[in-house]
Amino acid sequence: AQSVTQPDIHITVSEGASLELRCNYSYGATPYLFWYVQSPGQGLQLLLKYFSGDTLVQGIKGFEAEFKRSQSSFNLRKPSVHWSDAAEYFCAVGARLNRDDKIIFGKGTRLHILP
Amino acid sequence: DTAVSQTPKYLVTQMGNDKSIKCEQNLGHDTMYWYKQDSKKFLKIMFSYNNKELIINETVPNRFSPKSPDKAHLNLHINSLELGDSAVYFCASSPKIVGVQYFGPGTRLTVT
Numbered sequence: 001a002q003s004v005t006q007p008d009i010h011i012t013v014s015e016g017a018s019l020e021l022r023c024n025y026s027y028g029a030t031p032y033l034f035w036y037v038q039s040p041g042q043g044l045q046l047l048l049k050y051f052s053g054d055t056l057v058q059g060i061k062g063f064e065a066e067f068k069r070s071q072s073s074f075n076l077r078k079p080s081v082h083w084s085d086a087a088e089y090f091c092a093v094g095a096r097l098n099r100d101d102k103i104i105f106g107k108g109t110r111l112h113i114l115p
Numbered sequence: 116d117t118a119v120s121q122t123p124k125y126l127v128t129q130m131g132n133d134k135s136i137k138c139e140q141n142l143g144h145d146t147m148y149w150y151k152q153d154s155k156k157f158l159k160i161m162f163s164y165n166n167k168e169l170i171i172n173e174t175v176p177n178r179f180s181p182k183s184p185d186k187a188h189l190n191l192h193i194n195s196l197e198l199g200d201s202a203v204y205f206c207a208s209s210p211k212i213v214g215v216q217y218f219g220p221g222t223r224l225t226v227t
Contacts, residue, residue, distance in 0.1 A: 034216075107155070110156075
């Protein structure tokens with residue numbers, strides 16, 4: 001079964017600074033990988049996904065992520081954060097082998113933005 | 116036009132009561148889910164349905180019973196509510212099993 005780890009519970013960066021949120025997964029083959037964002041009081045919104053192909057994936061709101069098979073990682077990056085990026089970020093991993101496969105979510109990283 | 120909608124948005128009730136949460140999606144997706152998010156924001160799948168058929172039933176107490184009358188709807192009924200059931204419940208839909216998931220706004224359940 002797959003698993004996903006987000007090592008950082010909280011991250012604080014200054015507005016305008018670059019951002020990297022870490023995500024590591026465990027799975028025997030290439031999984032499906034996702035990043036979602038949850039603003040306070042809201043549902044989750046997809047930022048980007050990786051299924052196959054180019055390992056650098058572009059998403060919405062200026063985010064990108066890179067799939068690194070050798071490191072079992074799928075880190076999320078943004079070159080310059082905005083105050084509106086303050087939210088909870090979830091990495092998720094899925095595998096489509098069996099009918100009852102599912103997506104597993106990491107425990108989330110709360111992003112705080114300093115003015 | 117809301118893609119995935121849930122009602123109610125807030126639900127406050129007493130222990131022992133029975134309550135239902137409704138979910139509807141207008142995306143034409145085949146797969147729908149219920150997730151529970153606890154106070155620490157941990158998101159855990161409870162159930163998934165594909166074409167009205169139950170696919171995943173995690174280790175959820177049998178007080179929780181999902182029902183899918185058609186592909187566009189997935190309701191969650193909870194019997195004999197307990198304090199530990201307090202959480203935010205999210206409905207989601209996906210065009211396929213293990214695909215991109217589209218989440219509803221959530222239902223915050225508070226059991227007193």
